Amino acid sequence: MTSRPFQQVDVFTATPCLGNPLAVVLDGNGLSTEQMQTFTDWTNLSECTFVLPPTQAGADYRVRIFCPGRELPFAGHPTLGTAHAWLAAGGQPQGEDIVQECGVGLVRIRRDGARLAFAAPPLRRGGPLDEADVALIARGLGIARDDVLAHSWCDNGPGWRAVMLRSAEQVLAVKPDAAVLAGLDIGVVGPRGKVGVVGKMGSDPHLLFDPHLLFEVRAFFPGNNGIAEDPVTGSLNAALAQWLIGAGMAPERYVASQGTALRRAGRVHIQRDADGTVWVGGESVTCVQGTVQL
Structure with missing residues (x-):
């Protein structure tokens, strides 16, 4: 075993214990995939990351991202939390932005005051869900099919x-039914205020939003005991922003709230630039710092 620098970071909050925690092993050299997965499962957190030297030109570091039971090619709160920990440990980016290498390629992270924000990677798949999926999700969330305004x-x-x-x-x-939603990653979003149906866009309603309102987001995914809820989810908020802004259902700049149902107060700041890049940002705070034996 080797003593390795370690941080536990709370992401999408400036107040400890109100965001989404992340374990960061700042030196993953020499660890096998099995060792990384075992440590991740032991932390009992939604994700753990391992920082490694980059292999692609232009990257400042490489990161491997694990959640209980599997490795992820990309995840949002681990991206921001790892960048925060890397900077706090003395990391120096080559350019103005931090460039992270991960399973989906290179991800840019920019600094905006106390916040970090990542450039949302391209969607691997978009477009409406199959009607059978929508009906299944509605049943699994305990709501009527007509309560799903868009998907x-x-x-x-x-x-x-x-x-x-x-x-x-x-x-x-909503009260998710683990038996019905088994194996699915489900994102649920709703406006904090009045919303009106003003027309149709394809198979989904075209919704009119007040650009000053927040959205409430929840994320459900397969867990060790059926289904788990993530406190604050960068990857989901990134994809939601690409969908909603692209479909004209959200303004180009807004704030989403997530974690309320878990007694958290996560805040996700969304902004789409003129070139179409969607940035997903938030604050982070280090709660635990030291070494881990791996």
């Missing part, structure tokens, strides 16, 4: 299936 694939590594409900209150009230 889309939001696959950017994690294969999120996303549904838009009528309100934030309805999002917070």
